Amino acid sequence: MKRSSEALGVPESGAVAGIVGSASPGKEQSVTSLDRWAIGRVAAGMGMPPVNLRLWDGTMPYTHPEPCGTIIFNDRKALWRVIVQPELGLGDGFSVGRIDVDGDLMEILTRCYSAVEANSTKAFKRGLLGRLPEADLNTLTGSRKHIAHHYDLGNEFYKLWLDQQMVYTCAYYETPSATLEQAQVAKMDHVARKLQLREGMQVIEAGCGWGSLALHMARRYGVRVRAFNISKEQLTYARERAAQEQLTEQVEFIEDDYRNIQGSCDAFVSVGMLEHVGLDNFRSLGEVIERTLAPHGTALVHSVGRNRPTPVNAWLEKRIFPGSYPPSLSEMMTIFEPSNLSVLDVENLRMHYAATLTEWLRRFDGNVDAIRRTHDEYFIRAWRLYLAGCAAAFKSGSIQLFQVLVAPPRNNRLALTRQHLYTENPAAAWGSGQ
Amino acid sequence: MKRSSEALGVPESGAVAGIVGSASPGKEQSVTSLDRWAIGRVAAGMGMPPVNLRLWDGTMPYTHPEPCGTIIFNDRKALWRVIVQPELGLGDGFSVGRIDVDGDLMEILTRCYSAVEANSTKAFKRGLLGRLPEADLNTLTGSRKHIAHHYDLGNEFYKLWLDQQMVYTCAYYETPSATLEQAQVAKMDHVARKLQLREGMQVIEAGCGWGSLALHMARRYGVRVRAFNISKEQLTYARERAAQEQLTEQVEFIEDDYRNIQGSCDAFVSVGMLEHVGLDNFRSLGEVIERTLAPHGTALVHSVGRNRPTPVNAWLEKRIFPGSYPPSLSEMMTIFEPSNLSVLDVENLRMHYAATLTEWLRRFDGNVDAIRRTHDEYFIRAWRLYLAGCAAAFKSGSIQLFQVLVAPPRNNRLALTRQHLYTENPAAAWGSGQ
Numbered sequence: 001m002k003r004s005s006e007a008l009g010v011p012e013s014g015a016v017a018g019i020v021g022s023a024s025p026g027k028e029q030s031v032t033s034l035d036r037w038a039i040g041r042v043a044a045g046m047g048m049p050p051v052n053l054r055l056w057d058g059t060m061p062y063t064h065p066e067p068c069g070t071i072i073f074n075d076r077k078a079l080w081r082v083i084v085q086p087e088l089g090l091g092d093g094f095s096v097g098r099i100d101v102d103g104d105l106m107e108i109l110t111r112c113y114s115a116v117e118a119n120s121t122k123a124f125k126r127g128l129l130g131r132l133p134e135a136d137l138n139t140l141t142g143s144r145k146h147i148a149h150h151y152d153l154g155n156e157f158y159k160l161w162l163d164q165q166m167v168y169t170c171a172y173y174e175t176p177s178a179t180l181e182q183a184q185v186a187k188m189d190h191v192a193r194k195l196q197l198r199e200g201m202q203v204i205e206a207g208c209g210w211g212s213l214a215l216h217m218a219r220r221y222g223v224r225v226r227a228f229n230i231s232k233e234q235l236t237y238a239r240e241r242a243a244q245e246q247l248t249e250q251v252e253f254i255e256d257d258y259r260n261i262q263g264s265c266d267a268f269v270s271v272g273m274l275e276h277v278g279l280d281n282f283r284s285l286g287e288v289i290e291r292t293l294a295p296h297g298t299a300l301v302h303s304v305g306r307n308r309p310t311p312v313n314a315w316l317e318k319r320i321f322p323g324s325y326p327p328s329l330s331e332m333m334t335i336f337e338p339s340n341l342s343v344l345d346v347e348n349l350r351m352h353y354a355a356t357l358t359e360w361l362r363r364f365d366g367n368v369d370a371i372r373r374t375h376d377e378y379f380i381r382a383w384r385l386y387l388a389g390c391a392a393a394f395k396s397g398s399i400q401l402f403q404v405l406v407a408p409p410r411n412n413r414l415a416l417t418r419q420h421l422y423t424e425n426p427a428a429a430w431g432s433g434q
Numbered sequence: 435m436k437r438s439s440e441a442l443g444v445p446e447s448g449a450v451a452g453i454v455g456s457a458s459p460g461k462e463q464s465v466t467s468l469d470r471w472a473i474g475r476v477a478a479g480m481g482m483p484p485v486n487l488r489l490w491d492g493t494m495p496y497t498h499p500e501p502c503g504t505i506i507f508n509d510r511k512a513l514w515r516v517i518v519q520p521e522l523g524l525g526d527g528f529s530v531g532r533i534d535v536d537g538d539l540m541e542i543l544t545r546c547y548s549a550v551e552a553n554s555t556k557a558f559k560r561g562l563l564g565r566l567p568e569a570d571l572n573t574l575t576g577s578r579k580h581i582a583h584h585y586d587l588g589n590e591f592y593k594l595w596l597d598q599q600m601v602y603t604c605a606y607y608e609t610p611s612a613t614l615e616q617a618q619v620a621k622m623d624h625v626a627r628k629l630q631l632r633e634g635m636q637v638i639e640a641g642c643g644w645g646s647l648a649l650h651m652a653r654r655y656g657v658r659v660r661a662f663n664i665s666k667e668q669l670t671y672a673r674e675r676a677a678q679e680q681l682t683e684q685v686e687f688i689e690d691d692y693r694n695i696q697g698s699c700d701a702f703v704s705v706g707m708l709e710h711v712g713l714d715n716f717r718s719l720g721e722v723i724e725r726t727l728a729p730h731g732t733a734l735v736h737s738v739g740r741n742r743p744t745p746v747n748a749w750l751e752k753r754i755f756p757g758s759y760p761p762s763l764s765e766m767m768t769i770f771e772p773s774n775l776s777v778l779d780v781e782n783l784r785m786h787y788a789a790t791l792t793e794w795l796r797r798f799d800g801n802v803d804a805i806r807r808t809h810d811e812y813f814i815r816a817w818r819l820y821l822a823g824c825a826a827a828f829k830s831g832s833i834q835l836f837q838v839l840v841a842p843p844r845n846n847r848l849a850l851t852r853q854h855l856y857t858e859n860p861a862a863a864w865g866s867g868q
Contacts, residue, residue: 114844174851307843308771329777333764337742342831343763346780351850397776397843409741409831410548416785417608422856 029056029076036061038083039073045086047119049112051103055079068111069103091315091389095382105384106361109392117398138278138323140257144230146276146323151231155210160370161363166210166237169272169302170353170401180359183352188216191269193421194345194405195298196414197221201266204228204292206258206285207273211238211251218250223267225251228258261288266297274303274332275324282327282335289406290339298344298407298414304353305329305402313393320386326399336406345405345418350394353401357391463490463510470495472513479520481553483546485537489513502545503537525749525823529816539818540795543826551832572712572757574691578664580710580757585665589644594804595797600644600671603706603736604787604835614793617786622650625703627855628779628839629732630848631655635700638662638726640692640719641707645672645685652684657701659685662692695722700731708737708766709758716761716769723840724773732778732841732848738787739763739836747827754820760833770840778848779839784828787835791825 039053039061052070053062060070073079078098081089093099101108138146155166162168163180171183172190191213197203199222208214208227211234217223229235238253258273259281268289277285289299304326312325329346336343364371364387371380393399407414473487473495486504487496494504507513512532515523527533535542572580589600596602597614605617606624625647631637633656642648642661645668651657663669672687692707693715702723711719723733738760746759763780770777798805798821805814827833841848 117843172851174853176850307774307776328767328771330764330767330771333762333767337762337764340741342741342782342784342834343780343836344782346777347852348776348778350776351846351848395846397845400776402777409551411831412785412829414785416610417606417856418781418852419608419856422851422853 031055031057031059035076035079038079042079042082046112047115047117049115051108051112054102067103069101069108071108072100072102074098074100087314088318091319091382091385094385095319095378097377097381106358106388106391109389110395113392113396113398117396138276138281140259142323143257143276146321147231149322150320151209152233154374155233155237157371157374158210160367161360165212165216167212168209170304170349171356172349173352173355176355180356180363183356184212185216187352188213189220190421191271191300191302191403192217192221194300194403195267195269196420197223197267199223202226202264203267203269204261204263204265206261206268206270206288207276208234208238208253209272210234211241211253213269213271214238214251214253215241215245215247217269218247219245223250226254226261226263226265227251228254228256228261230255230257258288259284261292264292264294266294268293268297268299269302270300271302272304274301274335275321275326278323278325279327279331279334282331283338286335286339286341289335289341290408293408295408296411296413298405298411299341300403300405301332301335302401302403303327303332305332305400307397307400313389316386316389319382329402329404332402332404336404340409341406342409342411343404343406344414345403347403349401349403350397350399354391354394357387357394361387361391465489465491465493469510469513472517473507476513476516476520480546481549481551483549485542485546488536501537503535503542505542506534506536508532508534521748522752525753525816525819528819529753529812531811531815540792540822540825543823544829547826547830547832551830572710572715574693576757577691577710580755581665583756584754585643586667588808589667589671591805591808592644594801595794599646599650601646602643604738604783605790606783607786607789610789614790614797617790618646619650621786622647623654624855625705625734625736625837626651626655628734628837629701629703630854631657631701633657636660636698637701637703638695638697638699640695640702640704640722641710642668642672642687643706644668645675645687647703647705648672648685648687649675649679649681651703652681653679657684660688660695660697660699661685662688662690662695664689664691692722693718695726697726698728699726700728702727702731702733703736704734705736706738708735708769709755709760712757712759713761713765713768716765717772720769720773720775723769723775724842727842729842730845730847732839732845733775734837734839735766735769736835736837737761737766739766739834741831741834750820750823753816763836763838766836766838770838774843775840776843776845777838777840779837779852781837783835783837784831784833788825788828791821791828795821795825 035055039055043049043053043062050064050066050068052060052064052067054060054070054072056074075098078089078093081093090099158166158168163184165181165184167184167187170187171180172187173183174186178186197217201223203217203223203225205214205225205227208229211227214225214227218225227238229238232255235253235255242248242251242253274285293299306326306328309328309331317324361384364384368380390399394401469489473489477483477487477496484498484500484502486494486498486501488494488504488506490508509532512523512527515527524533592600592602597618599618601618601621604621605614606621607617608620612620631651635657637651637657637659639648639659639661642663645661648659648661652659661672663672666689669687669689676682676685676687692704708719727733740760740762743762743765751758795818798818802814824833828835
């Protein structure tokens with residue numbers, strides 16, 4: 001059975017219209033001067049981007065001397081929806097095929113994002129970039145619904161374009177030529193090194209995805225992990241892997257919300273969960289870290305972020321990641337400062353996420369026929385837009401990836417420098433019996 | 435001529451009383467039950483620290499089973515001033531010799547700081563740790579007065595206990611056994627590597643001290659530097675050094691406030707100035723960076739900081755560093771976020787500052803006879819308390835040292851990883867023609 005568009009909140013039921021080609025529905029509408037005026041508004045709103053804007057009759061009321069591609073409005077409705085509600089209008093219009101692009105999707109989005117960031121009119125930018133997060137969105141029940149929406153889309157689907165280990169967060173490219181598989185392993189080691197993992201340590205992981213980091217830490221560093229998640233499909237998969245690898249003694253996968261975590265640990269880690277926590281709950285997350293982390297421990301939070309508090313991308317929040325909000329560093333500090341946790345290290349890995357997403361989109365496109373067997377055209381177009389759009393946003397510097405390492409204030413059992421992150425055998429640098 | 439106590443704001447004119455020894459002024463006062471009650475209050479307020487508290491008659495109303503030393507109240511006035519105004523009372527009492535310690539000053543302060551952080555009653559802690567910064571303290575005129583108070587104490591004085599290059603900020607110990615001289619050079623290289631300096635770059639330095647970093651960057655990395663400072667004595671010294679080293683073509687030392695910096699640069703650096711800027715002016719500093727920094731540039735701000743917004747240490751602010759305020763990271767973000775500057779890297783070097791201050795105090799003590807020729811006993815005691823107290827505060831985790839590296843949001847000319855900070859020849863890693 002195909003995933004219905006309805007499940008993703010398609011704006012116009014059944015309207016997966018005119019996926020480029022001959023049967024564009026707007027062909028018969030005649031273009032008016034008002035339509036051409038609207039195109040001028042869209043171009044100005046987007047900061048005069050280096051693309052051409054084409055209408056359904058083939059005319060191009062806005063052209064750029066060095067265009068990297070063309071954005072095509074297949075009918076009047078698509079155009080005017082962008083004027084009224086820029087961001088949702090563009091995303092939804094593309095997803096249903098009322099808007100199309102001629103050229104490389106990611107390149108066009110990257111150049112458009114840069115133009116918006118640099119030149120857009122404020123009102124349009126606000127509309128284009130999104131809306132403020134709703135308060136109290138991520139209650140215990142709300143979070144479960146939001147997480148299921150995205151992460152329970154089917155493990156088979158994710159297998160078609162993630163790396164072999166199913167790591168669905170920013171990879172770490174030690175060199176630009178590393179493969180995605182290498183970069184995901186390097187990311188897990190980078191995190192483990194920052195946490196100075198040693199054999200026998202107790203680790204708590206909040207938001208463990210398909211379990212790859214928990215299993216990697218147990219296998220490679222000899223630690224014991226209690227890993228929390230509220231996505232049923234991910235947990236089923238993670239538990240199967242633990243059994244296959246005979247790591248069930250070392251790694252426990254627990255279906256529960258991060259707010260319910262009890263017990264204590266030597267290291268606390270959360271990779272790619274904070275985006276789903278919501279500002280209102282940052283204080284709760286800080287309390288969980290403060291309450292569970294030993295005085296000699298360290299905690300790492302890895303999250304998509306912003307340069308400053310910014311409304312969430314409305315289309316992404318509505319169609320792809322309900323309840324999500326990437327925070328700025330000052331907002332992230334509301335996790336740590338009230339708990340008097342000391343920030344040791346912050347690293348911005350945005351170009352690594354651009355590379356990761358580029359590779360995910362490449363694999364997605366390479367397997368699109370297989371994806372088409374279980375997912376409809378609307379879903380595929382929306383997901384291509386999501387992957388390409390996020391890569392573009394990282395490349396153009398409008399979103400960031402922060403890894404923040406913290407420790408209780410009186411923890412002096414820390415590495416003197418960060419040299420150990422960059423040596424062949426880091427364990428030796430902090431005296432581990434790995 | 436000796437520096438008068440008056441210049442440092444001595445609380446009781448001429449009262450450099452009883453510098454330990456026979457002539458303690460309180461010897462004749464008899465101890466009452468009220469005095470013993472007061473000692474109990476002080477001990478509780480300090481979180482029951484691992485020291486003994488002795489009164490002027492030799493009795494110890496508060497003892498600890500494993501004391502690391504003894505704090506001695508030489509008269510009743512000293513004791514009661516601590517009750518009424520804990521922080522100023524302790525600092526001033528020690529400076530004038532009404533309070534003394536038996537044991538290692540730094541060790542006693544470190545253990546007491548840790549006890550205060552962990553167990554102190556809230557009211558006493560607030561009194562002990564300080565007060566909120568006054569608004570509008572650091573006007574253009576105010577800043578000049580504050581900076582002169584500390585940095586114009588005489589270059590000869592600072593030469594007696596700083597490293598050979600006169601670097602008066604946190605050093606960077608690549609290994610624990612490095613000398614202060616090595617660690618200060620390593621710090622300057624660490625900063626230069628973070629900024630990815632290349633030959634021919636234009637650098638602006640805000641708050642350049644005696645010029646060592648500006649000269650080092652020019653000499654070793656072939657950059658041109660415009661270095662700003664408002665301390666006359668420091669600038670005189672810096673200009674002499676530039677002339678001696680024949681670097682006047684490459685390095686310009688400018689007597690002006692950071693708020694007046696004009697022009698543009700490829701790298702902006704400020705090491706140890708932010709502490710004197712004051713929260714009210716963080717936005718101005720951000721605007722200066724935004725306005726001067728090229729789109730492909732990076733900026734580094736190095737500052738003492740806190741785990742969370744915390745009142746400034748009142749004694750330190752009043753007697754040693756008027757107008758100073760060490761910010762938390764969320765407060766530092768008010769420099770960068772309004773300007774949409776992207777944080778690339780934050781490193782906490784607090785243990786490096788503890789080591790630096792320990793070495794400064796060792797040299798200060800080693801040269802105390804020479805210092806005594808130009809500075810009175812009050813000054814010497816106050817400065818020993820300042821150096822030992824800051825080392826203790828870094829060791830106990832109550833203050834931090836943050837190096838924050840930022841870049842304009844669309845700067846993609848950045849190193850992929852931080853590996854280059856830890857290689858022998860970092861310039862090769864970013865293709866420099868150093």
